[in-house]
Amino acid sequence: MKRIFLIASLALGLLITLDSCSPKTTSGTVAVKRGDVSGNWILSNVSFENIPEIAVKSFLGENSYACFIGSTWSLTNSGNGKYELPANSTCGAKTQNIFWSVSTADETFQFKKVNEGEKPKNITDGYRLMLSSADDNNMVIKSPIEYGSGSAYVVLNFTKAVR
Numbered sequence: 001m002k003r004i005f006l007i008a009s010l011a012l013g014l015l016i017t018l019d020s021c022s023p024k025t026t027s028g029t030v031a032v033k034r035g036d037v038s039g040n041w042i043l044s045n046v047s048f049e050n051i052p053e054i055a056v057k058s059f060l061g062e063n064s065y066a067c068f069i070g071s072t073w074s075l076t077n078s079g080n081g082k083y084e085l086p087a088n089s090t091c092g093a094k095t096q097n098i099f100w101s102v103s104t105a106d107e108t109f110q111f112k113k114v115n116e117g118e119k120p121k122n123i124t125d126g127y128r129l130m131l132s133s134a135d136d137n138n139m140v141i142k143s144p145i146e147y148g149s150g151s152a153y154v155v156l157n158f159t160k161a162v163r
Contacts, residue, residue, distance in 0.1 A: 031104040034077060036134040040161035041073040051145055051152035059143070060127060061113065065154055067091035072161060075100055079120075081111070099123075107131050109141050129156075136160065 046065050048056070059065035067085050075081040081100050087093040099120035100111035112126035130153070132140040139158040144151065 032102065032131050032134045033104060034102045037102050038075050038077045041139060041158040042161050043068050043071045043156055044159045045157040047155045049153040049155055050150055051147045055147060056154055059154060062091050064090050102131060
């Protein structure tokens, strides 16, 4: 009887130890999936965390972050997509094809600008942004910016476009 009790205690202790040492795959929040990001979005607002607005000169390959305010982003579930800068932006109207993806492991939204005749797999430059949240109506993406010795972000606030 003592042997059975000893073996059961050792087995239970081993299970508890293994469970406590195993890596955890979640940060406590629900992971954002590709389906949460797919659709048509309007960049309604740009804000800044730990960085003054005036310090951000160019953004995502354009002359100013202001170019993107009011832009529409069409993101298909296949990874193909585009964004359209509005005619009233400081950069003028522009349509840019992109190839995008979401990584749930590191909670990022990444995309490559794709020009006519290019294949996304042959493009080495792109953008990796932090995907803070996405639901049926809103999406928040943060772009890390080097500023001083701390973390700074340009925060992109999207609303779902009604079509």
